[in-house]
Amino acid sequence: MWNEKKKSESKLSFKLVKKLVIIYCSFFLISNTFGQEIKRFGLDSGYGFIISHSQALKPLSQSNPIGVSLHYQRMNLSQKSWNACNCFHYLGLQLSYHNFQNPEVLGYAVSITGTFEPILWQKKSRTFSMVTGLGPSFLSKVYDEANNPDNIFFSTPISFLLFLSPKLEYTLKDNLGLHLAFAYNHISNGGQSQPNKGMNYPMLGLGLSHFFIKSPFPVYGKESISQDWTFYLETGLSTREGEEGRAPNFSVALALKKPLSNINGIGAGIEINKDYSLEVEKNRWEALMPAPFISHHFLFGKFDFNQRMAWYTNKPDNYHDFRFYQRYVLSYLLTRHLTLGVGLKAHGHVAEHMDLRFGWSF
The missing domain is CATH 2.40.160 (Porin)
Incomplete structure (x- = not known):
């Protein structure tokens, strides 16, 4: 009975991951049809640690998550897009896989997040930006009173990933960039089910970006901002x-x-x-x-x-x-x-x- 249940869960996990990959690839291929909208495609790797924010979580926080992500982004260089942010910014979609290196209790997370990345500083071949992302996350292992009572981080297989990531990028060639990023990740179900301690896990990452279209930034004046209350x-x-x-x-x-x-x-x-x-x-x-x-x-x-x-x-x-x-x-x-x-x-x-x-x- 237990083996059948495990096989059923594994099949469900595989099918869901497969669907997420198909959705992501479809999005990329469709976007590729419209060359003027494509900007860059990124591949990132990451290594981190789990923050133990309560005494009960210390035994579970001894592993080091590893991860890999695919990231498609586009930037609109129009005046209208600039005015929305008072800056140049990327909008994108990210598919990520994070393995918590505790397969029996914590498992792994597969997430699709929408991203927003404003450019905060740029000089010649160097760029500093801030990436934020939010989206659904599928968790392979969640709390179960009988079979997995130790996992009090997660209680629902579908939760949400929220992250904030400062990123420094260096342009190696016209169409290739190398970047270093620090990401603060948080996964929880938003209080929809208990227990829901939520997991906070910072990660240091290294990645490459391939630019499909790279145009010089036009010069726009920043709109004056009222400093009144x-x-x-x-x-x-x-x-x-x-x-x-x-x-x-x-x-x-x-x-x-x-x-x-x-x-x-x-x-x-x-x-x-x-x-x-x-x-x-x-x-x-x-x-x-x-x-x-x-x-x-x-x-x-x-x-x-x-x-x-x-x-x-x-x-x-x-x-x-x-x-x-x-x-x-x-x-x-x-x-x-x-x-x-x-x-x-x-x-x-x-x-x-x-x-x-x-x-x-x-």
Whole structure:
């Protein structure tokens, strides 16, 4: 019975990996048809370690993940594309394989991520950029109460990979580049199922890029950015697993932000969290959690990646030992006032959940 189950899981894993490879290759071949849109194709390797962010995870964090990834990217050199970011930037799709080198408990992850890579600095043959990526990840080994109780990193075979990676690239030839990158990777299911400690694993990587089309960058002037304080209202929506199944979780934030330069800003505000999945003793008001916060903003034209540090003024007694939490939000300005984005809430190194976020600036 156990062998049949293992064979079934292996077949399912192989079929899913095969589909992901076919999707990736199809995307590449279709894009190749339109030569004017293709820019470069990359191959990367990586080696890292697992961060042990709780005592229970120390025995599981002794292995060193290794990985390989294929990366297709294109850059639009138009004025319109420049204005969206106030910089030249790549958009791409990455297929990655990360082996955690603990096959019986942790297995491996196969992920497809959409990527955004703004160019932060360039001089002659050297380029410094920052790659961010988000997408679904298939995990070969997850928590199982009977068969894999030690893996408290992951509890669902489909989770999400989020990474941030500064990258230094050196052009060897007109169509070939060598790059060194440091990636901070995080995989979790966004709080959709427990246990969900989530895995944080930095990796140092070396890779090659082949340029199919490489044109000189045109010169555009940067749009002037107002350095006035901006007031905005933002709400986040998601669901979390509770004692009685999935329950709504939402937050409302009132905040101010002020750009300090073309790419940096600061802010502050208050966020009110309401989580219906939490147990309460008397009434639901116990699960109302106001939290003032301060924030830093990376500003790239219409993109805003902000990191918030918040402090609970009130929370249920059985809800985390931490008084502080972080929220990471990536948003895009759809219209003059409306923003759409995604957020990740975490307590220290432990991710709690992801949500969809809408904002309105005044």
